[in-house]
Amino acid sequence: MSVLLEPSQVVAAVKGLHWRTSLEIHKLLKDNEDFCISYNDGEEEGAEPVKIDVEKLVGMLPLHLLSVFISSDDEEDGKLRYLLSGIRLLNTFCDLTSRHPRLDQVLLDDVVLTTQMLDLVIFTMVALGGNRKESWKSDYDSLIEATMVASTLHLMHGFISPNSQDLVIVLLAHPKVDVFIDAAFGAIHNVVRSLRAKLLHRQTDQPKKLGVNSVGAVNAHCQQAEAALQFLHSLCQHKLFRDRVAKNQELCGKGGVLMLAQSILSLYITPEWVGAAVIIASISRINAKALSLLHHLFEAESVSFLDEVERSGSLHLAQTVASKVLELMRLGLSRASKASPPPHEYPMGFVLLNAMRLADVFSDDSHFRRFFTKHFTMVLSAVFCLPHGDFLSMLCSSDLSSREDDATLDYDLFTSSGWVLSAFSSPGELAVPQFKLNFQNNLTMSSYAHQRTSLIVKIMANLHCFVPEVCTEDDRNRFIQTFVSGLRKDPSSILVNLLPSSTYTPEAQRGTSVCKNISSLLHHAEFLIPNALNVEDLMILRVFCQQLEPLIRSEFEESQAEVKDNQGAGGSSSGKQLGKEPLNLNNDEASEDSDVRAEGATTKQGVNNEEMETAERSKESDNLETSGSETSSNRGGKGLVDQAEDGYLARTFTKRLKVSASSGEVKEDERAEASLLLEKQRTKRKRSIMSDDQMxxxxxxxxxxxxxxxxxxxxxxxxxKLSLQGPEVTSAQLKNWLNNRKAKLARASKHGPARDNNSSGDLPESPGDENTWQQQQQKPTTPFADKASASSSEGLKRGQQVMLVDERGVEVGKGTVLKTDGEWYGLSLETRQVCVVDVIELSGLYDYSKMSIPYGSDDVGRTFGEANSRFGVMRVAWDVSKLQ
Known part of the structure; x- marks a missing residue:
């Protein structure tokens, strides 16, 4: 029977070994055949090295740390430092499992030990997630707790999987998953609270003892907060997990998530931190991730987040968050209105884009539509008062002067916890380690520009659409009336005074200029269909345009006279709609009822030929399907599923066909086109991509x-099942894919082989998704890319053991395949026929610290030694042809 280690031996081992890197412990294990480690505990000079059995130590460590956490003997400060040291050592052992099968067997294959480590994580979150009231803590307490939260969460990557999808599966199967979810959100909220206090109060409680300058301490705290939130955000990107979060009464019903978002969006940069670019950028990325996390939860399918908030009486919290979102959009659009905003050294995250996505949800909800109509409409009015050239470059361009950039934090548990432990014990000042930022430049400039414009159109459509069953009579035409009244205000006071008043169109000429701008937006919006915008939103924007001109004519009489003169001369682009039709209601049909309604997302004039051509193009696109999108019963907006709305559309198309018939132009296929477009209005378009494995x-x-x-x-x-194996797939999306596949097979059998444009696994998803639109536009189609993809994805699999050889075929070492497709630090693996390998052992002929690696860079290192220092393992990109 194996004899257990004494608790004192475990304590000594933790204190003596946690500061050693995985490479150092690897060498110690190789030097001892009995799987023991000899080390110096450092307590007495000249003392004999202590020898300890690593297998026994690993087997006892999780339960030992749990018992220390529960005990109340030690002082709280010393306990947290020791626990952080233990988590750091556990993570190091997890890193070594790929090199030592015995460690792999103990840490990863032992179900009991894995359960104990999960219990350690959950209990740590519970302990650090309590006491959610505002409280002052010293720099030491707040920073050590922030590091504990981030390190404990990221420890799961070590003993479960680096893939968040695998973590979701394990967590959802755990009986205490709801306890973990609630506690993790609470622990991160406490981290944010202490960060907020640190931003507001620069003084430290023990400046001499800490030996850390205030900028360094705040920078480290920001990194820990960002890493922790990023971990939760990665889990909530998966449908099953976010549905579970949305059902959590403590977080959603009682407003826990909204309170966390409110705290994050309220992080304030005092004047003394204005020059600290790294801190400002980190806080901006935290804001962006919080907005994205909220958007994921708002779009949860199992439950309506806002409905739950309403039932619990927490709408005031949602109102506060909506105000923050509105302010972020005002600031973001203000910066976007400048010709060349100042560049940032660090990526700031998709703050504006994510805020606009949330605004799309808020403005489509009956509880918040009036709020956004009142406040955001003024911002829109100011934007439309920009000179025509500036407006075009801001909202009608595919090539912006600047764009937002996002990044994920490459969190290094060993480095971050080591710095914190050293910072409060070393007398000298320590430089804060800057974690590597993996830039998320997965949006082209055109994709970013199109999504930003499409979101503006969607929000305008939400605010302008009138649904009798949801809206009150007072809401009818409220948006357009508020918009027109906003044109009288000083735009420079709304767009944060970033542009002087003289830059905007003078009020006397504002009517003409606004008509010109909105006509250009309407023209540009047509080209965003179907990839970034749906037909329904374009139709509502068209209604808005048709209603706007007569109101502007009466509001700005002087400028309207100029509009009429230009229209008479035939030379004014402001009188063009999509470049062909006049943007006015000065005709017999319109004069019968100038109060054209937005019910049903169209007008009494119907849809012109260009809209029908757009619908036909959409029908012929094999990669686009329509999918049902269930919406909350209290949400109005654009859902054309009500009988009243369908009736209005039917009347519109009927009237159009009658007009065509009277002129002798009606065709049989026009009725089919009209029916097709009517059917397409009932659902929102969504896009996504199924992976090869899913297909x-x-x-x-x-x-x-x-x-x-x-x-x-x-x-x-x-x-x-598919959602567990790759991108999330809803039932409606899968049904559409199945029907689409069956129809194509039928066509192929009837007309012979045909190209399958949907072979990439396209599925309906939101056109606002930040990844799929660009992926759809930039799929590799060259034979070389196809060959490379097949080579990397079919010949090699993740986890496969391989031998690395050089140009001459000589063995370099052995390793495990980590990644076979996608991108890795800017390197396209399929295109270059490369995969990422974790090298377990190098041939004795090579000195890994000096040997150069292929595809080396500053990010991944240029030698095996540098790669090991970057990742804690020799992780390299290697040609597929040189793997056996």
Whole structure:
């Protein structure tokens, strides 16, 4: 029977070994065949080295740390430092599992030990997530707790998986998953609270003892907060996890998530921190991630987040968050209105884009539409008062002068916890380690510009659309009236005085200029369909344009006279709608009822030929499908599913066909086109991409279940299965994909082989998604890229053991495949026929510290030694052709 270690031996081992890197411990283990480590505990000079059994130490460590956490003997400060040291040592052992099978067997294959480590994580979150009231803490307490939260969460990457999708599966299967979710959000909220206090109060409680300048301490705290929030954000990107969060009564019903978002969006940079670019950028990225996390929860399918908030009486919290979102959009659009905003040394995150996505949800909800109509409309009015050239470059361009950049923090648990532990014990000042930032430049400039414009159009459509069943009579035309009244205000006072008043269009000429700007927006919006915008929003924007001109004519009589003169001369682009039709209501039909309603997202004039052509192009696009999107019963806006709205659209198309018939132009296929467009208005377009593995799963399943599209239960089951294996897939999306596939097979059998444009696995998802739109536009289509993809994805699999060879075929070392597709630090793996390998052992002929690696860079290192220092393991990119 194995004899357990004494608690004193475990304590000594933690204190003596946590500061050693994984490479150092690897060498110590190689020097001892009995899987023991000899080390110097440092307590007495000249003392004999202490020898300890690593297998026994690892087996006892999680339960030992739990018992220390529960005990109340030690002082709180000393306890947290020791626990952080223990978590750091556990993480180091997890890093070594790929090199030592015995460690792998103990740490990763032992179910009991894995359960104990999960319990350690959950209990730590519970302990650090309590006491959620505002309280002052010293620099030491707040920073050590912030590091504990981030390190404990990221420890799960070590003993479960670096893939957040695997973490979701494990966590959702745990009986205490709801306890973990609630506690983790609470712990991160406490980290944010202490960061807020540190930003407001520069003084430290023990400046001499700490030996850390205030900028360094705040910088370190920001990094810990960002890393912790980033971890939760990665989990909430998966449908099953965010649905579970949305159902958590403590977080959603009682406003826990909204309170966290409110605290994050309220982080204030005092004047003394204005020059600290790294701190400002980190806080900006935290804001961006908080907005994105909220948007994920708002779009949860299992429950309506805002409905739950309303039922719990927490709408005031949502109102506060909506105000913050509004302010971020005002600031973001103000900066966007400048020709060349100042460059930032660090990426600031998609703050404006994510704020606009949230605003799209808020403005489409009956509780917040009036609020956004009142406040955001003034911002829109100011934007439309920009000179035509500035307006075009801001909202009608595919090539902006600048754009937001996002980044993820490459969190290094060993380095970050080591710095914190050293900072409060070393007398000298220590430089704060800057974690590597993996830039998320996954949006082209054109994609970013198109999404920003499409979101503006969507918000305008939300605010202008009138749904009798949801809106009150007072809301009818409220948006357009507020918009027109806003044109009388000073735009420079709304857009944060970043542009002088003289830059904007003078009030006397404002009517003409606004008509010109909105006509250009309407023209530009057509080209965003179907990838970034849906037809429905374009139609509502068209209604807005048609209503706007007569109101502007009466509001700005002088400028309207100029508009009429220009229209008479035929030379004014402000009188063009999509470049062809006049933007006015000065005709017989319009004069019968100048109060054109936005009910049903169209007008009494119907839809012109260009809209029908757009619908036809959308029909012919094999990569676009329509999918049902269930909305909350109290949410109004653009959902054209009500009978009243359908009736209005039907009347509109009927009237259009009658007009065409009277002129002898009606065709049979026009009725089909009208029916097609009417059907497409009932749903929102969504896009996503199924991975090759997901499509392979479906093709295999369809062999046994060829008529799966007829069975709702099967579809739901397979949608959940697919979501666990890659990008999330909803039941509606999967059903559309199945129907689309079946139709293409039928066409192919009837007309012979045809190119399958949907072979990439396109599925409906939100056109506002920050990744899929660009992926759709930039899929590699060259034979070389296809060959490379097949080579890397089919020949090699993640986790496969391989031998690395050089140009001459000589063995360099052995390793494990980590990544075979996608991008790795700017390197396209499929295109270059490269995969990422964790090198376990190098051939004895090579000195890894000096040997150069292929595809080396400052980010990943240029030698095996530098790669090891970057990642804690020799992680390199290697040609597929040189792997055996």
């Amino acid at each position: 392979a799963m479906m093709e295999k399943a369809l062999v046994d279940e060829p008529d799966m599209q007829r069975n709702s239960a099967w579809i739901r089951t397979w949608a959940d």
